[in-house]
Amino acid sequence: MEEAKAGATALTAEAKAKAEGYRDQLSTKSADWVEEAKDIAGQAKGRATDLAVEGKAKASDAISTLGKLVGENATTIDEKLGTRYGDYARTAARTMQESAAKLDSKDLNELGDDAKEFVRKSPGLAVGIAAAFGFLVARLFKGSNKA
DSSP: OHHHHHHHHHHHHHHHHHHHHHHHHHHHHHHHHHHHHHHHHHHHHHHHHHHHHHHHHHHHHHHHHHHHHHHHTHHHHHHHHOHHHHHHHHHHHHHHHHHHHHHHHSOHHHHHHHHHHHHHHOHHHHHHHHHHHHHHHHHHHHHHTTO
């Protein structure tokens, strides 16, 4: 009987030691995984920021280019449709140039704040724009799968 108790005590001690070892290994591995996840999240955030800055620059360039194109064609519009429509084109071109300059001068945080303010002021319009944008993106991806 004493022998069985001593054996059970030894097994219990061995089980506790192994459990402690496994707990330490798990703690070490989970800490490693947490650090790895933080590192990957940091890399993803950096890449997303880079892509957002690049997208902002491309959008600004596109708006500016479109404004220049409209402005350059204002005289043709004058000739074909009348000076009133040419003036509309010049005004639109100037507005596009100013918008491109404003977009280019703002950083991403300011643009985010502007977007939040827009959603606060016009939630219905924001939802409508988001739905239309989602529809267009879905159509683009649907069209690209037909190749």
